[in-house]
Amino acid sequence: xxxxxxxxxxxxxxxxxxAGGAVWFIQRDxxxxxxxxGRERYTQLEEATRGVSEALEDLxxxxxxxxxxxxxxxSTEEHRRELRALLEAVGQYRAIAVYGPDxxxxxxxxxxxxxxxxxxxxxxxxxxxTARQALEAPWGRIIPSPPVMDGASRWMRVFxxxxxxxxxxxxxxxxxxxxxxxxxxxxxxxxxxxxxxxLLLGFHGRPSPLSDxxxxxxxxxxxxxxxxLVPGLKALVAxxxxxxxxxxxxxxxxxxxxxxxxxxxxxxxxxxxMRNEASWSVATLSSTRALRSxxxxxxxxxxxxxxxxxxxxxxxxxxxxxxNRRAVxxxxxxxxxxxxxxxxxxxxxxxxHIPTGVLALxxxxxxxxxxxxxxxxxxxxxxxxxxTEAFPSAPESVVRRLGELVTATREDGRVRSLHGEALSLFxxxxxxxxxxxxLEHGDEEVRTLLVLxxxxxxxxxxxxxxxxxxxATVGVLAAGVAHEIGTPLGIIRGRAEYMRGKLGxxxxxxxxxxxxxxDQIDRVSRTIRQLLDFSRIQPAxxxxxxxxxxVYGLRELMHIEAERRRVRLQVEVPEHLPALAADADQxxxxxxxxxxxxxxxxxxxxxxxxxxxxxxxxTAEGLGLLELRVEDDGCGIAPEHLHQIFDPFFTTKKRxxxxxxxxxxxxxxxxxHGGRVEIDSEPGRGTCVTVxxxxxxxxxxxxxxx
Numbered sequence: 001x002x003x004x005x006x007x008x009x010x011x012x013x014x015x016x017x018x019a020g021g022a023v024w025f026i027q028r029d030x031x032x033x034x035x036x037x038g039r040e041r042y043t044q045l046e047e048a049t050r051g052v053s054e055a056l057e058d059l060x061x062x063x064x065x066x067x068x069x070x071x072x073x074x075s076t077e078e079h080r081r082e083l084r085a086l087l088e089a090v091g092q093y094r095a096i097a098v099y100g101p102d103x104x105x106x107x108x109x110x111x112x113x114x115x116x117x118x119x120x121x122x123x124x125x126x127x128x129x130t131a132r133q134a135l136e137a138p139w140g141r142i143i144p145s146p147p148v149m150d151g152a153s154r155w156m157r158v159f160x161x162x163x164x165x166x167x168x169x170x171x172x173x174x175x176x177x178x179x180x181x182x183x184x185x186x187x188x189x190x191x192x193x194x195x196x197x198x199l200l201l202g203f204h205g206r207p208s209p210l211s212d213x214x215x216x217x218x219x220x221x222x223x224x225x226x227x228x229l230v231p232g233l234k235a236l237v238a239x240x241x242x243x244x245x246x247x248x249x250x251x252x253x254x255x256x257x258x259x260x261x262x263x264x265x266x267x268x269x270x271x272x273x274m275r276n277e278a279s280w281s282v283a284t285l286s287s288t289r290a291l292r293s294x295x296x297x298x299x300x301x302x303x304x305x306x307x308x309x310x311x312x313x314x315x316x317x318x319x320x321x322x323x324n325r326r327a328v329x330x331x332x333x334x335x336x337x338x339x340x341x342x343x344x345x346x347x348x349x350x351x352x353h354i355p356t357g358v359l360a361l362x363x364x365x366x367x368x369x370x371x372x373x374x375x376x377x378x379x380x381x382x383x384x385x386x387x388t389e390a391f392p393s394a395p396e397s398v399v400r401r402l403g404e405l406v407t408a409t410r411e412d413g414r415v416r417s418l419h420g421e422a423l424s425l426f427x428x429x430x431x432x433x434x435x436x437x438x439l440e441h442g443d444e445e446v447r448t449l450l451v452l453x454x455x456x457x458x459x460x461x462x463x464x465x466x467x468x469x470x471x472a473t474v475g476v477l478a479a480g481v482a483h484e485i486g487t488p489l490g491i492i493r494g495r496a497e498y499m500r501g502k503l504g505x506x507x508x509x510x511x512x513x514x515x516x517x518x519d520q521i522d523r524v525s526r527t528i529r530q531l532l533d534f535s536r537i538q539p540a541x542x543x544x545x546x547x548x549x550x551v552y553g554l555r556e557l558m559h560i561e562a563e564r565r566r567v568r569l570q571v572e573v574p575e576h577l578p579a580l581a582a583d584a585d586q587x588x589x590x591x592x593x594x595x596x597x598x599x600x601x602x603x604x605x606x607x608x609x610x611x612x613x614x615x616x617x618x619t620a621e622g623l624g625l626l627e628l629r630v631e632d633d634g635c636g637i638a639p640e641h642l643h644q645i646f647d648p649f650f651t652t653k654k655r656x657x658x659x660x661x662x663x664x665x666x667x668x669x670x671x672x673h674g675g676r677v678e679i680d681s682e683p684g685r686g687t688c689v690t691v692x693x694x695x696x697x698x699x700x701x702x703x704x705x706x
Contacts, residue, residue, distance in 0.1 A: 034264065037286070037288060037291060041190075041247075041268045042246075045268050045270060046270060048190050049272050049282060052183055052186055052280075053274070059178065062090065062176070063142060065086065067164060071167045071168075073168070076106075083096050083109055084109055088111065093178055093179075094123075094156070094178065095176070095177040097124075097127045097175050097177075101135065101170050105128065106172065108127075126158045127175045128175075132173075134162045135173050139162045139164060144279060145159070154209045155180045155181035155208075156177060159176050160176070161174060181209075184200065184208065188210070195289055196285065197258070199216065199284075199285070200283075201240055214258060218230055218258060219233070230257055236283055240269050240271075241281065244271070245269060250285070255287060261289050263288045263291075264287075264288045265286065268283065354373065355373055357374030358371045358451050360446040360450075361448045362444060365403070365406065366385065377426055391426070393427040401418075402450065405418065406448050408436070409438050410447065415437050416436045418435075421433075432452055436450055437451060492517075493517075493518055493521040500514040542582055543581070544581065545580045545587060547573060550591075551571055551612070552571065554588060554595070558595055558596075566604040567604075567605075570607065570610070572612070579696045580626060580693050580696060581673070583673075590665075591628070593666050594630040595630060598630050599632075601635055602632050607633050609629075610628075612629070615692055625693065625694055625695065628693060631687070632686050635683065635684065636685055637679070637681040645679060646663050670691055675691060677689065678692075
């Protein structure tokens, strides 16, 4: 029966102990709070005085700058202009005056923009008196004047400094009349609080207009019987006059007399230095009424909080236990989530930076992810679509084969691959390695990975390497053939002609045999000559070659050959086309080989067309291209031979009718001139060879480029 009452009593005692302890701690820490309050006010005052000191330092720099200007050689008018520029550059400067070593005025300038023109007698007197004081002071020291009482402003002061002895005339002094109110504007920020008062003592110990009127009045009464009434203010002023900085405490009685209410006052003070000399001193007197009110409110709140703590103590304890367990679980889950996110990010970066295409398929065969290498080649709607939507230009059989590969790898859980398959996936046929990779852990979004490895570039490099090896072989073979076979063949042919001439018509059978020998030797010689021509192709020395005369000369050259083969040759070259940058002989050799090949591909009654036109929308580095086309309606080229037609010694002609070097020479000559050659052919419908050749740069463009 008494146990609940005892528990309640213990609880009340605990609450009372908490409240009493809180009050005791507040009272004990009150001094620490006051000290913290003083440090904050000191820091605030320090920041404000830093801005004032910087402004005064700038004023000192300007005075030194004026002295340096006057030390420079020049006329009085030049010095006047320079000082005028300084006067008008700083809005607070009202007048500048220069005095000789005897104190006589040598130069005087007044700010023409100022609304209050400093022409009063007080201004001139202050400028002269302060300059004389500067003449008696050490060089480099800046002498400020008391406030100049001109009736318009109590902020006007004169600052003067002595000139170096090397100034023309033997020295002197320069003085500036300054409106100092903007200099001390940062101090207004510290008086924004209604519980703070400011006392600013000038260089000569007088309160400035920025000082609080009531505090300034008590300052004036010091030494007149008020010292015992406000001893704290007397100590503060003494330390301010001594150029010290720090913090003082004034009791409630003195605070009340100074108009700061019934609470202790924290006084912070520090000097305002100009060229490391204490020129001014400033102090703030801040009442601690806010701290006391805050202290009382804190006690009340702590008491109420103690009551609430007693009510919710048990609930809070249970909540803490449950929350702790939940926090442990959440931290573990977060650690796992961060680990998974890191692994996912790392995997995604790896997939995006490999050159092989990878796409992920979901359980319903829809694309759930695509890496960077494949994303650029698929349509924008591929993500979320099927394989058919991802490869719209691929034949149905190819897409079906990919689907079967995915189905097979899901059924047996093993990687299924296609190696080196010729597949038309992106509108053109290429060779690919395709791998279907099943994922062990079931995820509906990613069940299978389809890896597409494009081997087209590898095959192209292999073909280029093989072609380069063939070209090297041709060069070695041509040199050997020319040296080892050419000379004996020439001797054999000469002997055969000699014997045929001796026989005459006596032995017709022997004459025909010798003629056959000579014809075969000529055929071998032509082959050797083609080999030599092929191996001796040098880098082209391009010149300006008009296309029209060269093409029409070629037509005259090929006219008889075309009639002999009963093939109609048509030439279409507009007159307005620009000239080409080419070696004329090599360009003629290219066109001659292409026209001869076209005539060979046509049967009797066939048609060969040579045309030229400006390339459409194709400019590279400012140089245009011309397209030269040779078209025929002959037998065409089988698709499996298209990638071999530029290989040395490859030919589809019958044995003895071609060496397989014509198109190889054409390709090499075109490349040497910076052009390109392309072939489009279809069996039974003919062939079109397109040569894109650079045009010659006009002379004015060439000069401009140089």
